[in-house]
Amino acid sequence: MWWDTLALAIREIRRRVLRSFLTVLGVVIGVAAVIIMVTVGRGATARITADISSLGSNLLVVIAGQHRGPGGSSAAPRAFDLRDVAAIADQVASIRAVAPTASRQATVVYGNQNRATSVVGTTDLYLTTRAWGLGTGRNFAEAELRAGKAVCLLGETVRGTLFGRMDPLGQRIRVGKISCQVIGVLAAKGQSSMGNDQDDTLLMPLRTFHRRIAGNQDVGAVMVSAAAQSDTEKARADIQTLLRERRHIAAGNDDDFTVLDMKEIAATLTGTTRVLTMLLGAVAAVSLLVGGIGIMNIMLVSVTERTREIGTRLAIGALESEVLRQFLVEAVVLSSLGGLVGVAVALAATAAITRTMNIPFLFDPGIIALAFAFSGAIGVIFGYVPARRAARLDPIEALRHE
Amino acid sequence: MSDARTGGAGAQALIRMRAITKVYGAGQAAMHALRGIDLAIHSGEFVAVMGPSGSGKSTCMNILGCLDTPSGGSYRFQEIEVPSLTRRQRALLRRHRFGFVFQGYNLLPRTTALENVELPLMYRGTPLRERRELALGALADVGLSGWEQHRPGELSGGQQQRVAIARAIVTAPAVLLADEPTGNLDSIRSHEVMELLRGFNRRSGVTIVMVTHEADMAAYAGRVVQFADGLVASDVRQAENA
Ligand SMILES: Nc1ncnc2c1ncn2[C@@H]1O[C@H](COP(=O)(O)OP(=O)(O)OP(=O)(O)O)[C@@H](O)[C@H]1O
Ligand SMILES: [Mg+2]
Numbered sequence: 001m002w003w004d005t006l007a008l009a010i011r012e013i014r015r016r017v018l019r020s021f022l023t024v025l026g027v028v029i030g031v032a033a034v035i036i037m038v039t040v041g042r043g044a045t046a047r048i049t050a051d052i053s054s055l056g057s058n059l060l061v062v063i064a065g066q067h068r069g070p071g072g073s074s075a076a077p078r079a080f081d082l083r084d085v086a087a088i089a090d091q092v093a094s095i096r097a098v099a100p101t102a103s104r105q106a107t108v109v110y111g112n113q114n115r116a117t118s119v120v121g122t123t124d125l126y127l128t129t130r131a132w133g134l135g136t137g138r139n140f141a142e143a144e145l146r147a148g149k150a151v152c153l154l155g156e157t158v159r160g161t162l163f164g165r166m167d168p169l170g171q172r173i174r175v176g177k178i179s180c181q182v183i184g185v186l187a188a189k190g191q192s193s194m195g196n197d198q199d200d201t202l203l204m205p206l207r208t209f210h211r212r213i214a215g216n217q218d219v220g221a222v223m224v225s226a227a228a229q230s231d232t233e234k235a236r237a238d239i240q241t242l243l244r245e246r247r248h249i250a251a252g253n254d255d256d257f258t259v260l261d262m263k264e265i266a267a268t269l270t271g272t273t274r275v276l277t278m279l280l281g282a283v284a285a286v287s288l289l290v291g292g293i294g295i296m297n298i299m300l301v302s303v304t305e306r307t308r309e310i311g312t313r314l315a316i317g318a319l320e321s322e323v324l325r326q327f328l329v330e331a332v333v334l335s336s337l338g339g340l341v342g343v344a345v346a347l348a349a350t351a352a353i354t355r356t357m358n359i360p361f362l363f364d365p366g367i368i369a370l371a372f373a374f375s376g377a378i379g380v381i382f383g384y385v386p387a388r389r390a391a392r393l394d395p396i397e398a399l400r401h402e
Numbered sequence: 403m404s405d406a407r408t409g410g411a412g413a414q415a416l417i418r419m420r421a422i423t424k425v426y427g428a429g430q431a432a433m434h435a436l437r438g439i440d441l442a443i444h445s446g447e448f449v450a451v452m453g454p455s456g457s458g459k460s461t462c463m464n465i466l467g468c469l470d471t472p473s474g475g476s477y478r479f480q481e482i483e484v485p486s487l488t489r490r491q492r493a494l495l496r497r498h499r500f501g502f503v504f505q506g507y508n509l510l511p512r513t514t515a516l517e518n519v520e521l522p523l524m525y526r527g528t529p530l531r532e533r534r535e536l537a538l539g540a541l542a543d544v545g546l547s548g549w550e551q552h553r554p555g556e557l558s559g560g561q562q563q564r565v566a567i568a569r570a571i572v573t574a575p576a577v578l579l580a581d582e583p584t585g586n587l588d589s590i591r592s593h594e595v596m597e598l599l600r601g602f603n604r605r606s607g608v609t610i611v612m613v614t615h616e617a618d619m620a621a622y623a624g625r626v627v628q629f630a631d632g633l634v635a636s637d638v639r640q641a642e643n644a
């Protein structure tokens with residue numbers, strides 16, 4: 001009997017394929033939106049979480065100039081110098097490590113390979129602030145930093161371009177105009193949430209950078225690692241007070257520097273994805289509602305069209321409950337098919353979105369089962385009224401219909 | 403076997419209607435379709451119901467077949483008081499006791515002859531294999547072997563009517579109700595259908611109640627009940643068919 005009911009439902013749906021498809025379009029979109037929402041949302045969250053830890057532990061970045069928003073920096077910001085860095089390290093409590101940085105684009109060459117990359121002058125503490133490990137080799141030694149030795153650490157991308165499968169340790173490469181010995185390779189870090197390759201870089205002692213690359217003593221940015229996550233807010237305020245004082249900024253004037261809290265940036269990004277997720281959720285809810293109403297509508301039309309058939313069935317002994325079941329099954333099969341198509345659409349769309357947004361594709365069979373069950377439930381809910389109308393028909397009137 | 407019904411006044415009737423009335427509408431607009439029908443039909447009878455249009459034949463048939471409830475009076479089927487049954491109980495009674503041949507055939511469109519005949523068996527819960535066998539047998543009985551896979555639209559009126567008869571008899575019902583089964587057929591086809599019905603009545607002892615407008619169709623029956631204005635006007639047994 002169940003099998004008969006199911007076979008009948010499938011036959012009725014196949015008889016009007018196009019109409020059925022248009023009817024369940026809402027369910028298709030709704031189910032697809034739910035799955036995309038959850039999958040992309042999870043991927044983005046996972047990505048951002050990974051980014052936060054890859055940026056560095058409790059990292060504050062102090063940069064010259066006002067950076068309220070993207071592109072909003074004031075012209076010719078006053079750079080920091082090493083005394084500022086020393087003051088931060090000495091006077092701000094609850095920080096673990098401070099690393100001054102200065103950077104510039106330069107071409108690095110080894111043999112006949114070369115690459116334009118971001119050359120960063122810094123100290124051994126840079127790796128601590130960025131929570132960055134070494135792949136091979138060693139960090140800068142105290143003596144190398146003090147003496148401004150021509151040594152460098154390669155980012156994974158730079159290493160790949162210059163050395164391929166060769167061992168870079170101990171080799172001399174040319175950085176801009178100077179020759180520099182490779183003492184280590186950084187662990188691969190991947191892309192940042194802004195989409196730039198963090199491994200496309202080369203580190204050297206700050207003193208070396210100042211003397212032989214930059215020709216000045218400027219410190220462009222200071223990496224500060226707070227001792228604990230709870231300390232970032234206080235550390236930020238302390239740094240702000242200290243730098244205002246050192247840079248003689250009168251009360252009431254704006255800072256001419258910015259302290260970026262990377263955690264905050266990540267939180268902003270998470271907030272953005274949350275808004276997107278909610279938007280998709282609204283789309284899903286509306287689509288499912290529209291889909292459900294569409295199913296109700298087509299089922300009502302179907303009941304009217306098939307009044308004589310229903311009358312015949314009732315007359316020869318079909319029970320009310322059996323007619324009800326027949327139409328309910330039809331509605332559920334219809335919306336489940338919509339759900340199935342929606343799942344397929346969602347998987348394709350999610351694969352494309354995660355690839356372009358460069359976030360992990362976290363496939364969750366649970367959400368697909370849930371979305372599928374949801375579409376079935378839509379069929380039951382919106383199929384009930386038409387099915388009941390069919391079941392309650394008076395057999396004599398139904399037989400006389402049309 | 404058809405002699406069983408002549409078993410005297412003492413035998414329990416299969417169908418017993420007493421003072422059955424049916425009123426459509428209310429007040430001034432009330433339409434009295436049946437004004438007090440008294441009718442007793444015994445198992446194995448073949449009854450023709452005749453009468454002018456609007457005299458209440460179909461209304462009476464619907465009440466007989468438990469499709470409709472009377473406004474008043476008593477209707478006992480196999481000693482069950484039908485008007486007091488629930489909708490569900492009446493559906494079960496139809497399923498297990500009655501076979502219907504509707505005037506307009508009322509076959510399911512887009513459904514093969516075989517599936518149409520299987521339908522009442524499906525609602526009885528007959529297993530698929532047995533269902534198929536019985537349906538094929540019923541179609542063979544009405545002379546439609548080889549037409550099993552045709553849809554109603556691909557069959558002639560006479561063939562459709564025979565599919566409808568096969569569907570009505572496949573469950574071996576106690577009573578077969580036919581409302582103008584030959585209404586849309588030419589005279590040759592009509593006689594074929596009547597031969598068929600008489601055959602079932604004689605061979606299987608199926609009680610048949612049939613509405614017809616034509617005297618030569620009524621001639622196949624053992625008894626002719628004339629309706630007039632919602633009342634039974636005459637009730638005559640025809641010896642040659644008894
Ligand atoms: N659902 C209804 N509502 C109102 N009046 C009805 C309804 N069904 C039947 N009637 C009326 O009841 C009367 C008897 O109808 P019925 O169909 O029983 O006649 P009939 O003897 O079968 O006629 P015919 O030979 O034309 O089929 C008619 O006057 C008809 O108009
Ligand atoms: Mg009639």
